[in-house]
Amino acid sequence: QSQAVFSDINEQLTLTSYTHFTVTSAPTLTGNEQWVSDASHLTRKPDEYLHFKVTVTSPHSTPTPVWLNIIFPAIKYLYVSDGNNQWYTGDALAFTTREVDVPNYHFPTILPAKGSVTFYGHMQGEILRYSFSVATPEKMTNNYISILQRDMAFFGAMTILTALCFVVYFATRKLAFLSFAIFILATTFWFFRVFGYAFKLLWPTLPALNDISYAISIYAVLLSAFWVLFATLKRPGRKVYGYKPIRLFCFALPFIGMGVWRIAGLDLALKLPVILFVPFLFISAIVIFKEHKRGSGTAKWLAIAMLPVSISTLVLVMIALSNNLYAFDPIAMFMIGLLLTCTFMIVLTSNYLVRVLQSERDSEKAIAELQSKQTAMLEELVRERTKELEASNKMLTELASLDALTNLPNRRSIDLFVDESFETPPSAGNTLAIGLIDLDHFKSINDTFGHDVGDIVLRKIATILRPLNNEDTIAGRFGGEEFAIIWRNIAARDSKASEFYQVLAKVHHNINTLVVDELEGKRLGACIGWTLCNGPDDIVDAFRRADKALYKAKDKGRNLIIHGR
Numbered sequence: 001q002s003q004a005v006f007s008d009i010n011e012q013l014t015l016t017s018y019t020h021f022t023v024t025s026a027p028t029l030t031g032n033e034q035w036v037s038d039a040s041h042l043t044r045k046p047d048e049y050l051h052f053k054v055t056v057t058s059p060h061s062t063p064t065p066v067w068l069n070i071i072f073p074a075i076k077y078l079y080v081s082d083g084n085n086q087w088y089t090g091d092a093l094a095f096t097t098r099e100v101d102v103p104n105y106h107f108p109t110i111l112p113a114k115g116s117v118t119f120y121g122h123m124q125g126e127i128l129r130y131s132f133s134v135a136t137p138e139k140m141t142n143n144y145i146s147i148l149q150r151d152m153a154f155f156g157a158m159t160i161l162t163a164l165c166f167v168v169y170f171a172t173r174k175l176a177f178l179s180f181a182i183f184i185l186a187t188t189f190w191f192f193r194v195f196g197y198a199f200k201l202l203w204p205t206l207p208a209l210n211d212i213s214y215a216i217s218i219y220a221v222l223l224s225a226f227w228v229l230f231a232t233l234k235r236p237g238r239k240v241y242g243y244k245p246i247r248l249f250c251f252a253l254p255f256i257g258m259g260v261w262r263i264a265g266l267d268l269a270l271k272l273p274v275i276l277f278v279p280f281l282f283i284s285a286i287v288i289f290k291e292h293k294r295g296s297g298t299a300k301w302l303a304i305a306m307l308p309v310s311i312s313t314l315v316l317v318m319i320a321l322s323n324n325l326y327a328f329d330p331i332a333m334f335m336i337g338l339l340l341t342c343t344f345m346i347v348l349t350s351n352y353l354v355r356v357l358q359s360e361r362d363s364e365k366a367i368a369e370l371q372s373k374q375t376a377m378l379e380e381l382v383r384e385r386t387k388e389l390e391a392s393n394k395m396l397t398e399l400a401s402l403d404a405l406t407n408l409p410n411r412r413s414i415d416l417f418v419d420e421s422f423e424t425p426p427s428a429g430n431t432l433a434i435g436l437i438d439l440d441h442f443k444s445i446n447d448t449f450g451h452d453v454g455d456i457v458l459r460k461i462a463t464i465l466r467p468l469n470n471e472d473t474i475a476g477r478f479g480g481e482e483f484a485i486i487w488r489n490i491a492a493r494d495s496k497a498s499e500f501y502q503v504l505a506k507v508h509h510n511i512n513t514l515v516v517d518e519l520e521g522k523r524l525g526a527c528i529g530w531t532l533c534n535g536p537d538d539i540v541d542a543f544r545r546a547d548k549a550l551y552k553a554k555d556k557g558r559n560l561i562i563h564g565r
C-alpha cells in the first residue's frame, strides 16, 4: 500500500487503510510478528494487545503541526509514540493520571518539511473499534466546535422536553408524565456526564465522584425507562402485564450493580444498565404487545414512541460489535433516536391530554344539556301551573263577580262597574243611566209556590237581562228580587234617556209576558225606577233617586216604570 500523504491541511486524513496491525500477548514486540492491513480479520482476546503502525508523509516545504487522532469506544490501555514522544492513556487509567485526557485521543506532533513521521503503539480493551486520522489542531478544534454546537442543541432540546413533561405533570398529576421527565432528565445527565465534568472541575482529587454520579445517572436511565413503560400503560383497577417481577427486578437492580462492582469491578457495574438496555427493549416489546392485546389504548402509541430509541440502540450495539459501520456516527445516531423517542412521548402526552380535555368538555356539555333540559322542563311546568292558576283565578274572579243563582253580575260587579266608569275622567257630559228593577209580590210567590219556584222565577228573569251585558252595559242582580241595569259613557241627552227608557220598557214588557209554568198562569209584575247620573259626585244621589222612583212605583200600585228626577 502507498504511504499516507498529508497534502491538504484543511482536511482530516483518514489513516485506517494505511495502518498495519498485529496482535500479541505481550506489550512488547519480538520482530517476528505478521502485520496485516485489515484488523477485522485478526482474532484477539480482550487481554491481548493490538499493535498498530502508520507512516504519514508531508509534501509541504515547512514543518506542519498535526494531531494523530484515535477514536475509540472502549480502549482500556493505549500507548502511542511518534518516535520522539510517547503517551500512555486509556479508560483503565484514572483520568487524573492520563497523559492525554480527552474523550477522543489526540497526539500532537510535527510533520517535518518534505519528511514523514511513523506513529506506532498498542492498545488493549474489550471492544475495540478504532479509527486513525491526522489533521491540523485548527481543523480538529473546528470539528469539536461543531460537535459542541450539536451537543448544545441536543441538550437544549432535551431540557425543553423535560420542562414540558414536568409542566404537564403538574397540570394533570398523571405519573406517566413525571416518568417521562425523569427518563429524559436521566438520559441527558448520563449522556453529557453533566455531574462528572462538574465534579472533575470542582474536586479534581476525588475521581470517585465522577464514577458515582455516572453510576447514578446510568442506573436512573434504565429504571426510569421501566417506570415510563409501566406508568404509561397503567390503567385504573388493573395491573400491567409483568408488573410484579419487573418491579422486584428494578428494586434489586441497584443492589445487583453494587454486587457486580464488588465482585467483577466498577467497569462492568457501570456497563450493566447499558448491557441491560437491549433486554429492556425486548421486555418492553412483550409487555406492550400483551397490553395491546388486553385492549390498552396507549400501548400502540408507546410502541411508536419507543421505536426510534430501540432502533438507534440496536444500531449502536451493531456499531460497537462491528468495525465496519463507519458510515454511522454512533453518537449522532443515538441522539436522533433519543430525541425522536422523547418527542414521540410528548406526542403521546398531547394525544392523551387532548382526549382528557375532550372527554371533560363532552361531560360538561352533557351536564349543560341536562341542565337546560331540566330548566326547560321546569319552565314548562311553571307555564302549565301558571295557566292553571290563571284559569282558577279567572274562575274565582268570575265566581266572585257572578251571582250564584242567576249567573248574572252580582252586586259587587255592579259597584265595580260604577266605580270604573269614573276612574278615568269622563269626557264632558259622559255619565251613567241607572235603572233598578224590583219584582212585585215576590214574597207571595215564595209563600204560594215555594222557595224553589221563587228561584226558578229569578233565573227566568236572568235570561231576559243577561243579553244586555256588554262593555258599557251591566245588567245584574242587585240583591234578593231586585235587579239593576246601568249604562255608562252616555251623553246626558234626552235622546239617550229615551233610548234607555226604551230598553227598560222592553225589559218590563218581557217580565210581564214571561211564562213560568210553575206559576200556573200567574203573571209577573215589576217596578222600575230609573234616573240619569250627573257625574261622579252624583252617584249616591242618583241611586237614591232611582230607589225613590222604584218605591214611588210600588206606592202607585206596582208594575210601573218611573223616572226619578
Ligand SMILES: Nc1nc2c(ncn2[C@@H]2O[C@H](COP(=O)(O)OP(=O)(O)OP(=O)(O)O)[C@@H](O)[C@H]2O)c(=O)[nH]1
Binding pocket: 405, 438, 439, 440, 441, 442, 443, 444, 446, 450, 451, 452, 453, 454, 455, 458, 479, 480, 481, 554
Ligand atoms: N226564592 C227566593 N226568594 C228570595 C231570594 N232572595 C229574596 N227572596 C225573597 O224575596 C222576598 C222579598 O220580599 P219583599 O221584600 O217583601 O218584597 P215583595 O214580596 O216582592 O213585595 P213588594 O216588593 O213590596 O212587591 C222575601 O220573601 C225573600 O225571602 C232568593 O234568592 N230566592
